Every structure is written in C-alpha cells, then in structure tokens.
Amino acid sequence: MKQNVLFATLLAICFTANHAMAQIPPAVLPGFTAYADPTEENVEISSRSGVVNWTGNSNTVNFYFHAASTGPLKVTMQAKSDAASKISVTVNGAEKIVSIPNSTDYTNIPVLQTNIKKPGFYCVSLKGLEKTGHVYADVKSITLNGAAVKNIQFNAKPWRRAASVHLNYPVPEGKNVEWFYGEIKVPEGEDQLGTYFMSCGFHRGYFGMQVNSPTERRVIFSVWDAGGEPDERSNVKYEDQVVMLAKGDSVYASGFGGEGTGGHSHWVYNWKAGQTYRFLMHSVPRGTTTTYTAYFYVPEHQEWKLIASFRAPKDGKYMGHLYSxxxxxxxxxxxxxxxxYFGNHWIKTNTGEWIELTKAKFxxxxxxxxxxxxDYGGGAENGWFYLWNSGFKPAxxxxxxxxxRPTTGKHPEIVLPPF
Structure with a gap:
C-alpha cells in the first residue's frame, strides 16, 4: 500500500513538472538579431532573412540571451543549406556538431540540451566546419525550450544597436547658460567603431566625437531645425531651418535628415583613446533666434578651433537641458x-558666473x-562620470x-583665438 502511495506521489510530481514546462512558451531568437565575430565578413545578417550568405569559417555567428531561471534548456535550429554541410553549435559549455540538409525550405533541426545552473547572459555560438555547396547554412532562428526559458530576455527586433545612455546635468534655477564646457576621455580598447561620445548636448543640439571607420574619426556638432521636422530636410520650411553662419578651416558642413533635420558639421580628426579632450559651447539669443557656436581644443596646437556656428530659428533662449x-x-x-568618461563640466552664465556641474541623472x-x-550602465569613479553599453553584462x-563626482573648484581658463 505504501509503495502504491509513493508511486502515485512521484507520478503526480512528474506530471506537475511536465505540465509546468509545457506552460512555458518557447523563446525564438530571430536570425536577424545575430552578431558575427570578429567581424561581419563572409556572412550577412539580413534584417529580413536572418543569417545568409555564410561562406567563410573565419568567424562565429552568435545569438545572445539572458536567462533569469535555471534548469534544462533545449536548443533547436531553423536552418537550410544549398548543399550538405556541418556546423558546430556551442552553448553553456556544451557543443554539438550538426548536419544541415540540402533544402530549399527551412528545416527544424534538434541540436542539444544543456542545464542552466545560474542566471546570467548566455550565447548560442555557431561555427562553420564543412560545406559542399556555397554556404554553411542560412539560419532563420534559434528556438529555446525548457525551464530555463522562463522570464528569458533577448532582443527580438532587427535593431541591433546597443542602448544609448545619457548623463543629464541639473542647472541651478534662474541661471542663464551662455557657455557650456566639458571633457571626454575614452579608455584604450573602448573606442569601438560606430561609437559617438557626446560631451556637450543641449535642447537644440549636440557636440562630441565619433569613431566612424577604421581610418576615420570625427569631431561632430549638429543643431536641429525648428518644429516637428520631417525626415527630409528639403521638406522643411526655410523659416524653420537652421542657418550656418561660420565654420572652421577643413570643417565639413551641410544639412542633415533621417533622424529629425538640421545643420550638421564635422571635422576629421584622429583623436586617440587614453587622452582627454575639451569641448566648449556658446549661445547668444537674439529676438526669436539663438546662435550656437562650438569650439574644440586641439592639444597638438594648444588652441581652440572653431567647428561651426549655427543660427537656430524659433528659439531665442540660452542653452537648456544639458547632457552627455x-x-x-x-x-x-x-x-x-x-x-x-565624461567630466569637469562647467557652465558660465550671461552674468559671468562660473558654476561647476557635479551631479548627473542617468x-x-x-x-x-x-x-x-x-546591458548598460554608468556611475562616477576617479573624479569622472562614466557611461557604458553593450558587452552583455548586467546593468x-x-x-x-x-x-x-567630487568638485575641483577650478573653472577652465578659456582663451579663444581672435577672429
């Protein structure tokens, strides 16, 4: 009798566990959210089709997710190939070599099962091993099942950029910000391609430095047009357009669109990681317009360089909403x-008063x-504010x-060159 009761109890536990797992919907990681390492070469991550044109095996194709729960994790892949091929799939230390059939339709391919022992970020990593056709595989998605999928987090959108993060600097009430000064220092190895480190942002624009390609870096300053701008600047009324008044030597200036519209300027300059760079903004309101002028300190010349000066319509006030x-x-x-790292931010009011900005809202x-x-964050350390994003580590x-941050008590000495 006791054995029957024990058996019935075990059966009930198993039924409950299986029923609970059945209630957890699978997580489908779309192919268009993958990343290729070390670079996206000999493989394409298409926003429509996922992983395609995967012809080389010098890189891996990786899908990231965050597991909030522990337990079994079953991995299945939706893939096809133009001829028989083999790839390896690795996750959580488990590896399986998988054969991809020759097919014109995506096939549901069981891969492996592993056990997630602690919450955290994980990666499903694919690597090409053998192919008899043109590609190793076209991958539509990775499907995850099991108890570890409960409350899982992953990016389900083709927008593969990291989250943008900001520092907002409170300004004492009643103070008019005529000048806005700030500094940036990027640690070595953190100056990744496609990154904008912005020092002096305000309600109409932004001023900082970018990594644009392996061979080009820029100091960039832009001011938005007035009103609710369309994406095409040609559709913006002339009276709503920002007007360029001046620009520095070798500075490129034009209008921009696609993300709001406005006036854009940049100077190609090979700034270096590990060095500190200085930025200075000036605002002059007049009637219903404000002229915004950006200066960048060139350490090699020990001199402030004019980047550009734009007149913004439908404004008529000093800088507000200061941020990096x-x-x-x-x-x-x-x-x-x-x-x-972002630091030593100061403002100078229209009455000549210098005020140090030592607080920032994230x-x-x-x-x-x-x-x-x-995966993002920020804080204060070693006398600086800092911001970081990506890398799939906890916020x-x-x-x-x-x-x-601590006060320095010493405002910057600014000596602009005569014009």
Whole structure:
C-alpha cells in the first residue's frame, strides 16, 4: 500500500513538472538579431532573412540571451543549406556538431540540451566546419525550450544597436547658460567603431566625437531645425531651418535628415583613446533666434578651433537641458562593449558666473525602456562620470539614478583665438 502511495506521489510530481514546462512558451531568437565575430565578413545578417550568405569559417555567428531561471534548456535550429554541410553549435559549455540538409525550405533541426545552473547572459555560438555547396547554412532562428526559458530576455527586433545612455546635468534655477564646457576621455580598447561620445548636448543640439571607420574619426556638432521636422530636410520650411553662419578651416558642413533635420558639421580628426579632450559651447539669443557656436581644443596646437556656428530659428533662449551621452550607431558591432568618461563640466552664465556641474541623472533610450537590451550602465569613479553599453553584462544603473563626482573648484581658463 505504501509503495502504491509513493508511486502515485512521484507520478503526480512528474506530471506537475511536465505540465509546468509545457506552460512555458518557447523563446525564438530571430536570425536577424545575430552578431558575427570578429567581424561581419563572409556572412550577412539580413534584417529580413536572418543569417545568409555564410561562406567563410573565419568567424562565429552568435545569438545572445539572458536567462533569469535555471534548469534544462533545449536548443533547436531553423536552418537550410544549398548543399550538405556541418556546423558546430556551442552553448553553456556544451557543443554539438550538426548536419544541415540540402533544402530549399527551412528545416527544424534538434541540436542539444544543456542545464542552466545560474542566471546570467548566455550565447548560442555557431561555427562553420564543412560545406559542399556555397554556404554553411542560412539560419532563420534559434528556438529555446525548457525551464530555463522562463522570464528569458533577448532582443527580438532587427535593431541591433546597443542602448544609448545619457548623463543629464541639473542647472541651478534662474541661471542663464551662455557657455557650456566639458571633457571626454575614452579608455584604450573602448573606442569601438560606430561609437559617438557626446560631451556637450543641449535642447537644440549636440557636440562630441565619433569613431566612424577604421581610418576615420570625427569631431561632430549638429543643431536641429525648428518644429516637428520631417525626415527630409528639403521638406522643411526655410523659416524653420537652421542657418550656418561660420565654420572652421577643413570643417565639413551641410544639412542633415533621417533622424529629425538640421545643420550638421564635422571635422576629421584622429583623436586617440587614453587622452582627454575639451569641448566648449556658446549661445547668444537674439529676438526669436539663438546662435550656437562650438569650439574644440586641439592639444597638438594648444588652441581652440572653431567647428561651426549655427543660427537656430524659433528659439531665442540660452542653452537648456544639458547632457552627455554614449551611443552605438552601427548594427554590426552592437554586441561589443564600450565605455567613456565624461567630466569637469562647467557652465558660465550671461552674468559671468562660473558654476561647476557635479551631479548627473542617468537616463536611457527606447531600446533600454523596452528591455530589448539590458546591458548598460554608468556611475562616477576617479573624479569622472562614466557611461557604458553593450558587452552583455548586467546593468549597474537604472533610469533616474543620480550620480555625483567630487568638485575641483577650478573653472577652465578659456582663451579663444581672435577672429
């Protein structure tokens, strides 16, 4: 009798466990969210088709996710190939060599099962081993099943950039910001391609430095047009357009669109990681317009360089909503971590008073708010504020957190060249 009761109890436990697992829906990681390492070469991550044209085996194709729960994890792949091939699949230390059949339709291919023992970020990594045709595999998606899928987080959108993060600097009430000064230092190895380290942002524009390609870096300054601008600047009324008044030697200037519209300027300059760079903004309101002028200190010349000066319509006030940000603007390396230090920010009022900005409020963008990406953060250390994003490591800051750095008590000495 006791044996029957024990058997019935075990049967009930198994039934309950299987029923609970059945209630956890599978997680489908789309192919268009993958990243290729070390570079996206000999493989294409298509926003429509996923992993395609995978012809080389010098890189891996990786799918990232965050497991909030522990337990079994079953991995299945939806893939096809133009001829028989083999790839290896690795996750959580488990590896399996998988044969991809020759097919014109995606096939559901069982891969492996592993056991997630602790919450954290994980990666399903694919590597080409053998192929008899043109490609190793076209991969539509990776499907995850099991108890470890409960409350799983992953990016389900083709937007593969990291979350943008910001530092917002409170200004004492009643103070008019005529001048806005700030500094940036990017640690060596954190100057990844497709990154914008922005020092001096305000309600109409932004001023900082970018890594644009392996051979080009820029100092960039832009001011938005007035009103609710369309994406095409040609559709913006002339009276709403920002007007360029001046630009420095070798500075490129034009209008821009696609993300709002406005006036854009940049200077190609090979700034270096590990060095500190200085940025200075000036605002002059007049009637219903404000002229915004950006200066960059060139350490090799020990001189401030004019980047550009724009007149913004429908404004007529000094700078407000002061902030810095860190942005990843390339899709291909949205998985690689980057970090920047932002510090020694000061304002000078229209009455000549210098005020040091030692507090900053942490905010982030829609990608973070939607929890598409949860690897980002910021704080204060070694006398600087810092921001970081990507790298698939746990966030160390939340929206609205306040940071504070120590005061230096010494405002910058600014000597602009005569014009």
């Amino acid at each position: 940000f860190l942005e990843n603007f390339s899709f291909e390396n949205g998985h690689i971590g980057r970090k920047g 905010t982030n963008d829609a990608t973070a708010k939607a929890k598409d990406r949860i 160390n800051a939340q929206y609205g957190d306040m940071f504070e």
